[in-house]
Amino acid sequence: MADVRLDGVAKAFGSVQVINDLNLAVDDGELLVFVGPSGCGKSTMLRMISGLEDVTRGRIMIGGRDVTHVAPSRRRVAMVFQSYALFPHMSVADNIGFGLKLARTPPAEIRRRVAEVARTLQIDPLLDRKPRQLSGGQRQRVAIGRSIIRNPEVFLFDEPLSNLDAALRIRMRLEIARLHNRLGVTMIYVTHDQTEAMTLADRIAVVNGGSIEQLGSPMELYDRPANLFVARFIGAPSMNVIPGTVTVEGGVPAIACGETRIRLSAGPVPPGTSDATLGVRPEHLSAVNKGEGDFAGRVEIVEDLGAESLVYLQTGLMADSLTMRVTAGSGLSAGDAIGVRLDPARLHLFDSRGLAIR
C-alpha cells in the first residue's frame, strides 16, 4: 500500500502543453477519481503515474519513492485499460498469470494464485476460455484479475467501464467499490462520467484543460463548486446557470436576471461585483401556484424517470430552458403556467470570471 504524490508535474507533446504544473497528493488507500471532458488530460495524468508516458517536468512519488524515471513494471502499479487489453491468443488463466510467468514464478504457485483470483472475481469456470469467448463484463473481470494478482501498491483504472452497457456498468461499478473496500489499496480512476465519479470516489479531481479545477469529496464538489466549470460538470442533470447583474436593494443584495430580481439573502456579496451568474441545481427549484414564487415559468417538456420527473421550463430569465427536478406524480404537464420558487439557502453565485463568490 502506498500514497501517490505529484509535484509540479507537467507534460507537453511538442509545443502542445497538455498538463500544467500539477500538484496532487493521493492518500494511502484512497480512491481518487479524475473526471473531466474528453481531451482534458486526465488519461495522460494516469499514464504518467503508470510510467507509460514520460513527464516533461516535475516529480512522481509512490510510497515515498521517487519513480519519475523508474520503468513502469517497477513502480508496483497495475492498470486496467478501457479496451481491457487482454491478450487474445492466451486463455483467461494465461492472461491473469502473465505477469507472474514473466517474473519466473513457479508454475504451481501461478496456478494457485490464478485460481485464488479467479474465485474472488467469480470467473473460475472461465479460466480455459479465450477472451473472444467472453462477454464485456467477464473480460473486464479478467482485466481486473490480471491487475490484482501481482499485489500492486496502486491500481490505475482508465475509463474501465465505458465499453459496457448501462446495466453492466452499474454492476461493475459496485464491484470495483467492493474491491476497493476489500483490498484497501490506493486506486486512481479516470472517467468522463460524473455519476461514476460521484458514486465511487473518496475524492474527485475535476480536470479541465490540463489543470485540476477542484479537488474534494463528491458532496463538497456538489454543494460547494469552486467555479462554473465544476458546477456544470458535477451533477446530473447539470446545474442551471442564469446570467445576471448584482444590485443592492435596501442593503440586501439581489441579482437581476432579465426583468426578474432574485434576493440573495445569505452572505455578503463583495463590493464592486456587477456581472454575475446565478447557479441553482434542478432539485432546488420547486413549482408553486401561478403568480407565487420568485418568477413565472411555463412547462415546456416533462420527462418522467419513474421515481422523479425532470421538468423543462421556459422563463423570462434567459433564452435557454431551466431544469427542475420534482417527485413523480407532480401533475405538471406541457403548457402549464406556474410559479417557480428557489431555495434561497442553496443558491450559488459566480463572478464574471466564473469563480464562486460563496
Next chain:
Amino acid sequence: MADPGGFDHSGGGAAADAAIGPAPRPFDPWPATIFVILLCLAVLFLAPTLGVLLSSIKTTREIAFGELWMFPARIYLGNFAEVIANPAVHRYFVNTFLVTVPATALSITFGVLAGYVFAKLPFKGGNLLFLAIVSGMFFPPQVILIPLFRLFNGLGLIDTLWPIIFIHTAMGIPICTLLMRNFFATVPGALREAAILEGANEWQVLTRIALPLSLPALAVLATLQFTWIWNDFLWPLIFTQSDEKRTIMLGIVNLKGQYSVAWGVQGALSLIASLPTLIVFLFFQRYFIKGMTMGAVKG
C-alpha cells in the same frame, strides 16, 4: 379482411402469375464477357503446366513425334525414375534448400524486427528510414548485378552459395519490413502497454504478444519468400559456375542430352521441383488467405 382495392385474388391462373412475377431482366453482357476473359486467362496460365505435365509422362520418342499436347496412350514414369535416381538432382535440391531456408528465415527475421520498431517504437526520422528501406523493392536486379558480382568476386565467394543467401536476404527485407510493419500497426497499442506494465521488455512483447498474433502475416511472408527464392534463376546463374553448386532451377536447364533436349526428364524434374513450394503453400494455406486480406476490414 376485405380487400379495399377490390382485387380478385381467387383466380386468374397463369396469366395472373405472369402479371405479378418478376419482370424479365434485360440481357447483361458483362458477366459473360468477364467469364470468357477469365477462362482465356486460366487456359493461358495453365497451358504451360499442362504441357510440362504431359511431357513428363511421355517418352522422348513420343515428344519427338510432335505429340506433346496429346494424352499418351500409356503413362510413362521412366522420366520420374530417371530424375529421382540422378545424384545431381539430389545435389540441386540440397543446394536449393541451403539457399532458400536460411534466406527465407533471415529476411523474415529482419523484417519482423524492423517492422516492429517502425510500427511500435517511433523515432525521429523513422518514416524516412522506412521509406528508404521499402524503396529497395523497386531496384531491378539488373542494376545491381555487376557491382554485386564484383563485390563477391573480390570477397572470393563466387561459386559458393553465400552470395545467393546474402542477396535474397537483403532483397527480401523491404517487403518483409513493409508487411510486418503494416501488420504490427494493427496490433492495439494497449496490448503492448499492458504487457510492459506486467513486466515485459520489448523483446518479450514482440515474441509473446505481437508475433503470436502475426501468424497470418508470417505465413504470407514465408510462402512468398520461399517461393521466390526457390524459383530464382538469375542469382544462382550469376554466382555459381560448377555443377556442384547449382540450384534446382539451373539443374532443370542442365538436364539435357548431348544432341537433344530431354523434354520428358525436364518436365518430370520441373514437377518435382515445384513440390516444396506447393507443400509450403498448403502448410500455411489456412493463414495465407487471412493474411492476404488482412487490413481490408477492421477486426
